[in-house]
Amino acid sequence: MYEVLKNMELAPKIRLFEVYAPEMAEKAKPGQFVIVIIDEKGERIPLTLAGYDAENGTITFVFNEVGKTTKQLGILREGDSIWNITGPLGNPSEIRNFGRVLCVAGGVMIAPMLLQVKALREAGNTIVTAIGARIEELLFFEEEVKALSHEFYVATDDGSKSYKGLDFLRQILAKKKFDRCVSMGPVVMMKNVSEITKPFGIPTVVTLTPIMVDGMGMCGVCRVTVGGKMMFGCVDGPEFDGHQVDFDGLIKRQRMFLPEERLSALLWELQGGCECGRKQA
């Protein structure tokens, strides 16, 4: 059992959790993830670490309430417990002084990117960040990321804040030489970023989020094609060379269980699984 110490809304349907897990807090590194199971009947869902504090024994993750499990997680209160968390899993990010690094993050993955930016900055890199969301209201951690970046940009899909879309990245890349790009976010976004950096020849690392079950290399549901080879997202990744990834294949595999996921979420809401239902009970 893992106690929830903090449940905070960062933006609509985006929540930050701080959980007491001292052994994980001690071992975690940027780029790794955990697998969370809420209760005996729950699904195992992977969430990227957005922070850890060995001293206080806590780990932090930020998630989007998109389906049954993440909604159910969202209504947990401080003091409630999560049945099981496994981690840290996956290979840690490569952190060293690369030179100038472009960091592009979208949506909920802005949170783990902040952790990454911190580590890259400490390693002596010059950091240029671009964060984005569908609409302005969904942006969070702007100030925090900005404070750690040498240059900082914001974009939204609808252009409601600063840049519209990702095309502006080309101008940034054209102006200065970059040594590396790291990107975390929706798969479509990481695909675009990889396409943009490719002509500039900038090594680009993306964090893939295929469907996972065990997260330890036993089921193979997380398989992705990278450079023509079959890789397992959980043990070979989650970070891969964005110029080698078959993003379209990944997008199709992510949608495999869409009908079941919808059913699950619908039933959850029908059963009064939202917070209002709980208060009445």
Place this chain on the structure above:
Amino acid sequence: MAESKPKPKIKKESVPILKQKPEDRRRNFNEVALGYTEEQTLEEASRCLQCPKPQCIQGCPVEIEIPAFIKLLREGQYEEAIAKIKEKNSLPAICGRVCPQEEQCQKFCVVGKVGEPISIGRLERFLADWERDRGFAMPKKPPATGKSVAVIGAGPAGLTVAADLAKLGHKVVIFEALHLPGGVLVYGIPEFRLPKKIVQAEVDYIQKLGAELKLGYLIGRTYTIPELLKERGFDAAFIGTGAGLPAFMNVPGENLGGIYSASEFLIRVNLMKSYAFPEYDTPIRIGKHVVVIGGGNVAMDSARSALRLGAEEVCIVYRRSREELPARREEVENAEEEGIICKFLATPTRFIGDEKGWVRQMECICMELGAPDDSGRRRPVPVKGSEFIMDTDTAVVAIGRSPNPIIQRTTGGLEVTRRGTIVAEENGKTSLEGVYAGGDIVTGEATVISAMGAGKKAAKAIHEYLTKKPFA
């Protein structure tokens, strides 16, 4: 001397076991074989000749004194009988159900020469179930030795080591990566062959002995083996991490939706209880036309699970012929009774999907058997131009599993074979001091009883190592 002693008359047929009827069981996950009643057990036990030189024992990988336990059973001394079994086998309820007895103890039973061998496994199952129903007797707790052992993996190998060492008074902590203990017993072998409550009862017993169980700890990530020994203060470690890495065929289209590795398929169904979706949250989708590629126990379990999940037609595609099927004969019979079709001498060449990326068809090529290969079995070779297409909306790839690699990758100095198995001596000793290994991680895919046997030997060796090792 006693030349005139009349030859005992042997009853040739063993007492048949009650099973759920095929038409019932093909749609539920309840146990198929219902086990012997007390009466049936005694009747079957009466067939044993109590051979002075029993052949059966050599067939049992842990050398249970079979005639001795059968004798006690016949005399109604059930408690003594089960104790006799447990001297050698700490998981009899499990082995009685899933041991490939026809290849092991029962293969050597002399009665088998004239009729059906004694159903040793079923007798063992009866006694084990009898004991579990009464509640396990707890052995007296020995004084603590002050030594501690980290056991990695809660499969049959790890659980056996943990039980034996806890009984000797060592502090034992089991680190299991998944959220439930049991290894293949919970994530692989389906409920209808091995009810999960039986595994749970064994695990409860081991915990009562004092072993601590830590779930959700992937060793190699949370802690490495050197960290456990040097920083966490364990005096020894046992690696029983099994063979769980799924093999794929590397044919075009294998990443389409609806194509599962057998591990994924069985993990979803068993560990995550997808058969009870949406009550349980993890989904699984079963089409009308399910194909399972492979011919082992894993293929049979996958096929029979798919049927129970509502498939209209389930077809096993195997590249050799019926004679070479590696699965237990009893399970093949069960599968066929339930209506599973076996297609021999064929292998997939590609999968064909629809615009949404879901599998729709599988192209196969026919095979014929050529000269024997390394394994001594005749090698299947493709027949040119014999391709054919099968409607397929779910495919399960059950062509083998290799050792879990994370510990090998993160433990410097640990000797590993080219196949990825850990090199260990007969008693489990590896190339690192204080580190032992056993079960599928050493042998590659094998059996529950051999993993357990390896665990027993390793526990003994670890005990010797610890009692010699001075206090730090």
